[in-house]
Amino acid sequence: xxxxxxxxxxxxxxxxxxxxxxxSALLFGPLFGPxxxxxxVSRMLNQSVVESDEPLRLTISGADNAPRLTRYLEAHGxxxxxxxxxxxxxxxxxxxxxAQIVLIIPKEYGARFTLGxxxxxxxxxxxxxxxxxxxxxxxxxxLGGYASSIAQLRLQARGVNPLLTVPVAVNDVDxxxxxxxxxxxxxxxxxxxxFAVLMGGLYLAIDSTAGERERGSLEALLSLPVARSSLxxxxxxxxxxxxxxxxxxSLTAFVCVFRFVPLERLGMSANLNARTALIFFAICLPFVxxxxxxxxxxxxxxxxxxxxxxxxxxxxxVPTLPIAFASIYSLKTQSSLMFIPSxxxxxxxxxxxxxxxxxxxxxxxxxxxxxxxxxxxxxxTARHWRRETMLG
Amino acid sequence: MIEAANLSKRFGAIEAVRDVSFVARDGEIxxxxxxxxxxxxxxxxxxxxxxxxxxxxxxxxxxxxxGETSKARAHLGVLPxxxxxxxxxxxxxxIHYFGSLQGIAGDRLRSRTAELTRILGMESFxxxxxxxxxxxxxxxxxxxxxxxxxPGNIVLDEPTNGLDVMAIRNLRDMLLELKxxxxxxxxxxxxxxxxxxxxxxxxxxxxxxxxxDATVQSIQDRSGAASLEEAFLQVLGDTGELS
Numbered sequence: 001x002x003x004x005x006x007x008x009x010x011x012x013x014x015x016x017x018x019x020x021x022x023x024s025a026l027l028f029g030p031l032f033g034p035x036x037x038x039x040x041v042s043r044m045l046n047q048s049v050v051e052s053d054e055p056l057r058l059t060i061s062g063a064d065n066a067p068r069l070t071r072y073l074e075a076h077g078x079x080x081x082x083x084x085x086x087x088x089x090x091x092x093x094x095x096x097x098x099a100q101i102v103l104i105i106p107k108e109y110g111a112r113f114t115l116g117x118x119x120x121x122x123x124x125x126x127x128x129x130x131x132x133x134x135x136x137x138x139x140x141x142x143l144g145g146y147a148s149s150i151a152q153l154r155l156q157a158r159g160v161n162p163l164l165t166v167p168v169a170v171n172d173v174d175x176x177x178x179x180x181x182x183x184x185x186x187x188x189x190x191x192x193x194x195f196a197v198l199m200g201g202l203y204l205a206i207d208s209t210a211g212e213r214e215r216g217s218l219e220a221l222l223s224l225p226v227a228r229s230s231l232x233x234x235x236x237x238x239x240x241x242x243x244x245x246x247x248x249x250s251l252t253a254f255v256c257v258f259r260f261v262p263l264e265r266l267g268m269s270a271n272l273n274a275r276t277a278l279i280f281f282a283i284c285l286p287f288v289x290x291x292x293x294x295x296x297x298x299x300x301x302x303x304x305x306x307x308x309x310x311x312x313x314x315x316x317x318v319p320t321l322p323i324a325f326a327s328i329y330s331l332k333t334q335s336s337l338m339f340i341p342s343x344x345x346x347x348x349x350x351x352x353x354x355x356x357x358x359x360x361x362x363x364x365x366x367x368x369x370x371x372x373x374x375x376x377x378x379x380x381t382a383r384h385w386r387r388e389t390m391l392g
Numbered sequence: 393m394i395e396a397a398n399l400s401k402r403f404g405a406i407e408a409v410r411d412v413s414f415v416a417r418d419g420e421i422x423x424x425x426x427x428x429x430x431x432x433x434x435x436x437x438x439x440x441x442x443x444x445x446x447x448x449x450x451x452x453x454x455x456x457x458x459g460e461t462s463k464a465r466a467h468l469g470v471l472p473x474x475x476x477x478x479x480x481x482x483x484x485x486x487i488h489y490f491g492s493l494q495g496i497a498g499d500r501l502r503s504r505t506a507e508l509t510r511i512l513g514m515e516s517f518x519x520x521x522x523x524x525x526x527x528x529x530x531x532x533x534x535x536x537x538x539x540x541x542x543p544g545n546i547v548l549d550e551p552t553n554g555l556d557v558m559a560i561r562n563l564r565d566m567l568l569e570l571k572x573x574x575x576x577x578x579x580x581x582x583x584x585x586x587x588x589x590x591x592x593x594x595x596x597x598x599x600x601x602x603x604x605d606a607t608v609q610s611i612q613d614r615s616g617a618a619s620l621e622e623a624f625l626q627v628l629g630d631t632g633e634l635s
Contacts, residue, residue: 006492017480216476223470225462
């Protein structure tokens, strides 16, 4: 144990002096996620706030053919700009970005309207553009509102109760809590947290294995009267230490970012405060030795720094797989999934964010499963270190 | 004392070491001489226990390296072929790390490091980080690292590689000093002059086998050659090594 701590102390100190380790463990890893996340959420917020606040702009051609419709649209807050465009001109204008949405009212509109047969209007928009698609939907619903009010007037004029045309009344009841809605957005966050955890130990895992070999210090180390398990244990422990620091920094950064991102304006409440961050830390803690053992194990087989980097970049993606799987099949927290590391941490964190009650058993199973797998990997790593192929 | 008894090692189809036996005695410098790829490193690696022999036995001061690896290694200082340092640690920290792993701590470690610093002339760079060290400085630190636990036996794998004339002379003085202290010094080399100038005994290895094991003088006498170089060529020629 004393030897293990000696190895730990040396690896910790040596990497504290390594700029590459520090950048990835203490800067890039923990800050990349929260910053990207903050930017993403702010952009989403800006978009939706702008859309509902700003008046809808519509280019209208042939406004004189339907003066009453034109007045109705203006009364419903649509900013109209009049133009005189044929259908092909309107298409070209929308495709070229000179106009967002064009409403064309043909000459025959008035005559057909008076006859009581469907009077055609053309709404030209680009549905591939997410911004104008929403505006076009708004224009369509305002036009629909006008049409149905005319229909009701026509039925009344003929002595028919307009309610007959509404046989079923559908009422939407949305049970999403403000926090629940936010979870869709916050789902990304759990991956960024796990990413930061792995990133924190990445370079130390490489440096203490492939780096040791590349530097030529491995053989001298292996010829010491020290059990290989102590060497491996000390190296994994040092990797864990950096991963914990990275995890703590990442969670702190997230708490800060959430303070500045006005989620409430979207009708969401962000349930990430210092207390939740501490719970997250506890949930992710068993994932730390697992990640450290996995990275050390993989890096032990590589010959050089570069080779180790290539393999470990793939390892960084490993925790995404269960999380991606979970979002495709929209899995909910359930005990049977707690045996899968990274997925169990993701589900538990999501539950905490949603303010759901988390079963204590689930937390224990998640921790035990991760730690058991970590132990298996540590034993395998130590076994590999005892083999003479380790010398390379 | 380091003893190799009938050591054999094969890597796949290649027989790297074949039935090698020799003894390196205390108070003597033993040279393991052979061309590149003759099996010197494999031999030494089995002696300090990072390779397991397919057959045969290696022991340090009578302690079996396979049976009681840690105990045997405590009697052994090793300077491997690739003697890299930790660049982000100072020379002192490099030495202290190995000292701690050898079970030395506190005042004993400090005074031993101070002693080695003086003997090896490392005063000017002992507190500097090892990143920009010259080859000579690196070897000194690696040697100090191997000697920090005051071992009775020292194994060095081609220690003079890449050293300049001054550094080689320093190393030679250091090895003679270790011999004078009654330690067992075993080193490998492919440079004849080096072995001739330094060694009491020479073990010549070719194609994994011991071709000669005697004092420098007796090899020269036996072959009737004027220099060890000629004797070396003759020994190799006798066994068909050169054909």
